[in-house]
Amino acid sequence: MSGTFTKSMARNIFYGGSAFFVLLFLALSFDTTQALPKRDNRDAITPQVALGKKVWEENNCIGCHTLLGEGAYFAPELGNVYTRRGPDFIKTWLKIQPTGTPGRRQMPQFNLNDEELDAIVAFLKYSSEINAAKWPPNIEG
Amino acid sequence: MQYQSQAVAKPYFIAAIGLFIGQILFGLVMGLQYVMGDFLFPEIPFNVARMVHTNLLIVWLLFGFMGSAYYLVPEESETELHSPKLALALFWIFLVAGALTVLGYLLVPYAGLAKMTGNDLLPTMGREFLEQPTITKVGIVIVALGFLFNIGMTILKGRKTSVSLVLLIGLVGLAVMFLFSFYNPVNLVKDKFFWWWTVHLWVEGVWELIMASILAFVLIKITGVDREVIEKWLYVIIAMALITGIIGTGHHYYWIGTPEYWQWWGSVFSAMEPIPFFMMTVFAFNMVNRRRRNHPNKAAMLWALGTAVMAFLGAGVWGFLHTLAPVNYYTHGTQITAAHGHMAFYGAYVMIVLTMISYAMPMMRGRAAANSEKSQVLEMWSFWLMTVSIVFITLFLTAAGVLQVWLQRYSDAPQAFMVVQDKIALFYWMRETAGVIFLIGLVLYVMSFFVGSKDPEAVQV
């Protein structure tokens, strides 16, 4: 870099540029929170869904699965599993784990009670109805 | 070593390397579970191995950053560290808290750990990378505050350089962005939206400041190039990092229920995120070419150039590969993401910490400037083994990812996830093989601390 461009000019670009883009980001984030009610399916959040999210988190489902494409890539996407498989399948599935099929990837048995199973299903239903801009591309997730 | 108190960095670096080994072992466990699904099941389910793998990574990088700061700041400030005792106390607190947390992951079912640690009071667990019990998170904040106090006081009482100032801004940013890990609303979209304020704004924001300042410090030391020149580069690089990286967060807001204008903001700004990484590469090579001396620590020079190149490849090139919304629509949450995650983390943050260790450790172990020839040769072998392995891990995962996208997402007859995973198993086997070679490289790395330590120091050529 040539002599006319000094360190203090570089420093000013850093402080000025950063401040500007922090503010722009905050403005966009504020706008996002205003726009969210139309997309994030918040009307569907019931105490049961809240329990479902808690069960989801406290059993670390995200450590093997993705949810709306985020998480681990070891096991199927679950953001749309409610549409792909339906409520009964999900409940039965959770009850019969692990499959024990030799060599096949395994999912643990979490010993969830009926209330928790229904809550997980409610949470996955709520997730599947979030407007995620037509993602995933198809039902396989 | 110019100041006695810089020596507190040593336990930090040793712990970092120790945890690094643990991280890789659990990576290999997972790599095997990818192809032998019932390996170590139910003793270590995949999710547990993954938590250990990623959390150890983050914790050892934090050890590395803190150690680097304890070494760098006194030298830059030309004064002793404010309180070496506090630094040592925080070291043990952090190490014990980290060890307990990892033991908790391994010994107690996760739901039990949540209950034991009172997750009900303030539920923050069960989200990727932020799996730590809330109480561990509180511990991290306390350690971070004590650390920042110590570093801040040292800078305040001494010489204020751009390098230490930028490092401090990066570290403060790290602590501040971590606070968003305590915000966990039931609303999944809001949860995800702010989760990225920690995760993205760390690796593509404030951590870049930490990386660039450590790189600048090491380059000043080993090339002898005028500080004014190096600090000018430093400011331009970090300016570009934040100008592109902050709005670049939008590349995670395409498909999580956030408004669709993020597809534009995210694509445009994140497409420019490779710029600061590219500048770091140009910067490092430029300074080395203009060097005023030939520093005897050739290994440190290799790490410094290596991190500049690999960060650009992993973050810049592999990041760009999947960052545009129309591409990300298909690659989101696939092995492409994992490929990028590995090379970016390794190239930028693993390698910058190893650069600092390589530069500082010889002095902390009583050398004037560098290790013996023999020890350096071994260290450089480990550099190449680990670096080439991570390149291959990335290439194999990319191949797996392309096939996965094709078979599961793009073709006319999309196939189920598990069916597709079966078909691409070959690439997972190859990834695991490359991982074993990585481990061999890591073993050589550790050996380089012991081999040739009685030999005379390498001299300037």
Ligand code: HEM
């Ligand atoms: C050397 C052998 C290694 C192996 C076999 C390995 C394997 C794995 C596996 C299987 C996963 C989980 C992927 C999934 O979610 O399905 C993973 C995740 C991860 N690993 Fe490694 N790993 C290795 C080394 C490393 C190194 C050196 C780093 C750091 C530089 C690293 C950083 C990460 C990160 C950041 C993730 C999370 C990725 C994401 O969420 O996209 N790993 N690793």
Ligand code: HEM
């Ligand atoms: C050193 C800097 C970087 C590191 C350590 C890093 C690491 C990661 C990791 C670990 C993930 C996976 C997160 C998850 O598990 O959900 C990720 C995702 C992503 N990164 Fe980076 N990254 C860096 C820089 C970049 C840059 C510069 C770009 C763009 C040019 C980029 C683009 C992306 C995108 C688009 C995703 C989302 C992938 C998806 O949709 O699944 N990254 N990054």
Ligand SMILES: [Fe+2]
């Ligand atoms: Fe990002």
